Amino acid sequence: xxxxxxxxxxxxxxxxxxxxxxxxxxxxxxxxxxxxxxxxxxxxxxxxxxxxxxxxxxxxxxxxxxxxxxxxxxxxxxxxxxxxxxxxxxxxxxxxxxxxxxxxxxxxxxxxxxxxxxxxxxxxxxxxxxxxxxxxxxxxxxxxxxxxxxxxxxxxxxxxxxxxxxxxxxxxxxxxxxxxxxxxxxxxxxxxxxxxxxxxxxxxxxxxxxxxxxxxxxxxxxxxxxxxxxxxxxxxxxxxxxxxxxxxxxxxxxxxxxxxxxxxxxxxxxxxxxxxxxxxxxxxxxxxxxxxxxxxxxxxxxxxxxxxxxxxxxxxxxxxxx
Amino acid sequence: xxxxxxxxxxxxxxxxxxxxxxxxxxxxxxxxxxxxxxxxxxxxxxxxxxxxxxxxxxxxxxxxxxxxxxxxxxxxxxxxxxxxxxxxxxxxxxxxxxxxxxxxxxxxxxxxxxxxxxxxxxxxxxxxxxxxxxxxxxxxxxxxxxxxxxxxxxxxxxxxxxxxxxxxxxxxxxxxxxxxxxxxxxxxxxxxxxxxxxxxxxxxxxxxxxxxxxxxxxxxxxxxxxxxxxxxxxxxxxxxxxxxxxxxxxxxxxxxxxxxxxxxxxxxxxxxxxxxxxxxxxxxxxxxxxxxxxxxxxxxxxxxxxxxxxxxxxxxxxxxxxxxxxxxxxxxxxxxxxxxxxxxxxxxxxxxxxxxxxxxxxxxxxxxxxxxxxxxxxxxxxxxxxxxxxxxxxxxxxxxxxxxxxxxxxxxxxxxxxxxxxxxxxxxxxxxxxxxxxxxxxxxxxxxxxxxxxxxxxxxxxxxxxxxxxxxxxxxxxxxxxxxxxxxxxxxxxxxxxxxxxxxxxxxxxxxxxxxxxxxxxxxxxxxx
Numbered sequence: 001x002x003x004x005x006x007x008x009x010x011x012x013x014x015x016x017x018x019x020x021x022x023x024x025x026x027x028x029x030x031x032x033x034x035x036x037x038x039x040x041x042x043x044x045x046x047x048x049x050x051x052x053x054x055x056x057x058x059x060x061x062x063x064x065x066x067x068x069x070x071x072x073x074x075x076x077x078x079x080x081x082x083x084x085x086x087x088x089x090x091x092x093x094x095x096x097x098x099x100x101x102x103x104x105x106x107x108x109x110x111x112x113x114x115x116x117x118x119x120x121x122x123x124x125x126x127x128x129x130x131x132x133x134x135x136x137x138x139x140x141x142x143x144x145x146x147x148x149x150x151x152x153x154x155x156x157x158x159x160x161x162x163x164x165x166x167x168x169x170x171x172x173x174x175x176x177x178x179x180x181x182x183x184x185x186x187x188x189x190x191x192x193x194x195x196x197x198x199x200x201x202x203x204x205x206x207x208x209x210x211x212x213x214x215x216x217x218x219x220x221x222x223x224x225x226x227x228x229x230x231x232x233x234x235x236x237x238x239x240x241x242x243x244x245x246x247x248x249x250x251x252x253x254x255x256x257x258x259x260x261x262x263x264x265x266x267x268x269x270x271x272x273x274x275x276x277x278x279x280x281x282x283x284x285x286x287x288x289x290x291x292x293x294x295x296x297x298x299x300x301x302x303x304x305x306x307x308x309x310x311x312x313x314x315x316x317x318x319x320x321x322x
Numbered sequence: 323x324x325x326x327x328x329x330x331x332x333x334x335x336x337x338x339x340x341x342x343x344x345x346x347x348x349x350x351x352x353x354x355x356x357x358x359x360x361x362x363x364x365x366x367x368x369x370x371x372x373x374x375x376x377x378x379x380x381x382x383x384x385x386x387x388x389x390x391x392x393x394x395x396x397x398x399x400x401x402x403x404x405x406x407x408x409x410x411x412x413x414x415x416x417x418x419x420x421x422x423x424x425x426x427x428x429x430x431x432x433x434x435x436x437x438x439x440x441x442x443x444x445x446x447x448x449x450x451x452x453x454x455x456x457x458x459x460x461x462x463x464x465x466x467x468x469x470x471x472x473x474x475x476x477x478x479x480x481x482x483x484x485x486x487x488x489x490x491x492x493x494x495x496x497x498x499x500x501x502x503x504x505x506x507x508x509x510x511x512x513x514x515x516x517x518x519x520x521x522x523x524x525x526x527x528x529x530x531x532x533x534x535x536x537x538x539x540x541x542x543x544x545x546x547x548x549x550x551x552x553x554x555x556x557x558x559x560x561x562x563x564x565x566x567x568x569x570x571x572x573x574x575x576x577x578x579x580x581x582x583x584x585x586x587x588x589x590x591x592x593x594x595x596x597x598x599x600x601x602x603x604x605x606x607x608x609x610x611x612x613x614x615x616x617x618x619x620x621x622x623x624x625x626x627x628x629x630x631x632x633x634x635x636x637x638x639x640x641x642x643x644x645x646x647x648x649x650x651x652x653x654x655x656x657x658x659x660x661x662x663x664x665x666x667x668x669x670x671x672x673x674x675x676x677x678x679x680x681x682x683x684x685x686x687x688x689x690x691x692x693x694x695x696x697x698x699x700x701x702x703x704x705x706x707x708x709x710x711x712x713x714x715x716x717x718x719x720x721x722x723x724x725x726x727x728x729x730x731x732x733x734x735x736x737x738x739x740x741x742x743x744x745x746x747x748x749x750x751x752x753x754x755x756x757x758x759x760x761x762x763x764x765x766x767x768x769x770x771x772x773x774x775x776x777x778x779x780x781x782x783x784x785x786x787x788x789x790x791x792x793x794x795x796x797x798x799x800x801x802x803x804x805x806x807x808x809x810x811x812x813x814x815x816x817x818x819x820x821x822x823x824x825x826x827x828x829x830x831x832x833x834x835x836x837x838x839x840x841x842x843x844x845x846x847x848x849x850x851x
Contacts, residue, residue, distance in 0.1 A: 254413040
């Protein structure tokens with residue numbers, strides 16, 4: 001292909017990509033005291049693996065923030081769960097269900113789904129406990145794999161309605177193409193919505209219809225602080241004109257302007273699981289040896305945080321490549 | 323009933339103590355090493371509230387680790403690097419963010435363990451480390467009292483940084499061996515020196531002899547009108563002056579020409595060539611009954627032609643004419659030194675006021691050398707029969723510079739005289755210019771702020787863990803002093819006392835009562851009331 005042809009194709013493509021009518025809706029941050037916001041997130045790590053049998057730990061947490069002159073942490077909850085993961089021989093019905101749908105699923109996706117299930121469980125508990133608050137989950141408001149989780153989410157939505165809570169899902173990164181362009185929606189909005197300060201746009205209805213289920217409520221792209229990034233935020237039920245001005249108040253952190261700060265802390269709190277994995281590792285070894293499991297074989301099964309066995313040649317290659 | 327009341331009081335006291343201690347918490351241990359010290363994560367909002375040199379306590383399981391803050395820093399953060407420079411006017415500042423772990427981006431501090439306090443309040447060497455996440459708090463008076471238990475001869479020099487607690491020095495121990503006060507100009511050397519001199523006199527651990535170049539140590543300082551030694555101790559201090567026309571209250575100080583030796587001339591002039599120094603010694607050997615100055619003046623070049631080059635002799639003659647400017651050199655039967663010595667025998671302290679010669683370096687070097695040499699000679703002739711005398715030597719590097727120290731007795735003073743009750747106290751701003759052998763003899767050092775790296779390093783030569791203390795000394799503000807040596811329980815940074823009349827009276831004159839005297843009063847307390 002000649003250079004001229006290549007350039008022409010790219011030029012047409014770029015013009016087409018941003019040549020789209022977008023009606024931004026503008027808003028201003030809420031002037032009064034916003035509702036309390038509970039940020040929910042989770043993380044997981046592996047401790048050991050024998051062939052296709054893995055031991056992982058999941059931490060889920062909810063941090064409740066209020067806003068005065070600063071971000072006030074009102075309370076927090078955390079739960080840690082030890083999970084045996086086995087795509088070949090699923091130890092419980094959740095894993096069996098997931099594997100029925102996705103037979104080639106690997107341990108990482110499996111533990112992620114289990115984490116999601118624990119997040120939803122915690123969200124339900126918190127939704128019952130609080131009222132007139134915003135509950136922000138990390139990621140889109142979807143339940144891709146398990147039908148049981150759909151029921152759980154439906155129950156959460158009912159609880160939220162009864163107690164005046166608003167459930168939202170905030171995606172750190174979004175790779176959707178709701179506007180049917182080669183650029184992702186986030187990339188497109190970075191270009192077209194650069195000059196906007198506080199604005200949002202609802203994703204096209206046909207995209208949302210096609211995503212439902214597993215999508216709950218409506219999906220938007222929102223800019224919560226001038227010159228900040230656009231983030232996808234799903235609202236399960238409620239008016240964006242009421243919710244986004246309140247969220248903008250929580251997106252004024254100097255650490256990450258434009259992103260909902262309590263979610264940052266929830267994320268940091270959840271990934272702390274990597275720092276305490278040694279504690280679980282020691283506990284597991286102690287218990288296993290006490291029950292007569294051979295220590296030499298167990299040690300060969302220990303993994304790093306990502307689930308790679310310490311004895312793996314791949315791990316060795318990673319180490320010498322650093 | 324009484325027992326119950328006592329118990330209640332104890333509980334109240336304990337609760338008050340705990341709440342004070344909890345309020346002082348500043349962070350937790352994140353790493354520790356016996357060799358490299360303790361690193362802590364701070365949980366205070368503003369790092370400016372903590373300063374280098376502050377005493378802190380790390381609460382271990384078995385011990386309390388008494389430490390000083392060696393460094394405070396903000397660790398590198400990718401987040402900060404990303405947001406630095408952005409327009410963030412309408413954002414919420416980092417310190418207003420609460421997290422499950424305290425402040426989201428916390429600062430850290432490095433601590434230097436000084437000693438361990440065990441459960442029986444015994445002090446131990448810092449031979450172990452506290453566990454992870456051990457709580458760290460500012461030291462309070464109760465902790466500090468355990469570390470600095472005063473002796474009868476202790477007097478405070480200043481306040482501990484960060485705690486309202488006066489830290490004392492055992493002046494008996496301080497004056498047992500040579501010591502030094504180091505510090506650059508304008509950081510409070512003279513005030514510290516005055517406090518030290520006053521404290522030595524107050525505690526009766528010896529007499530002092532001080533060359534008062536700028537008329538600071540007599541009754542009142544001519545420069546800032548602060549009280550001198552004679553103000554607080556009129557009966558224990560005598561003032562002599564080289565300039566009786568200006569200072570009429572002091573005894574005139576006279577030196578007989580016959581008491582001048584070659585070393586006095588070498589030290590005073592500091593610019594004699596090697597051949598001139600040789601000439602000086604040749605004349606000294608041949609002078610007979612004449613004094614050295616007269617012998618030089620009258621020396622005939624032809625007479626010395628085979629031993630001294632004529633040009634060297636003529637140059638020496640020209641130099642010696644400079645002594646004419648010193649009105650205090652006069653022929654006399656007994657010069658003032660004899661009188662001074664008689665006063666020293668009665669435990670009097672001496673201030674030698676330089677009057678108009680205060681800015682004349684040659685006068686200072688000349689007088690200091692003559693007096694030190696004669697004191698050395700007398701003290702070594704009759705060891706231990708004379709009372710202890712502490713000779714304060716300002717601008718000490720001029721005498722102790724390796725190039726010149728061979729001709730003076732000051733290095734001998736530093737090395738030997740503690741056996742003879744004559745103790746050298748060096749006061750200087752350029753410790754790097756002082757002979758290393760002399761520095762190594764210093765049992766105690768009072769180090770004020772120094773900036774020149776060579777001086778910082780030299781001031782701490784021979785001190786264990788020198789790099790740590792170097793960092794502390796080079797970051798200390800004026801009027802703060804690091805005390806290191808056997809006169810203080812542990813190396814300590816203190817903020818020097820304010821040198822005011824009420825403050826000094828409180829410290830110096832209250833201490834006049836010995837423990838025995840206090841005990842006697844206590845025994846008679848019922849009679850008194």
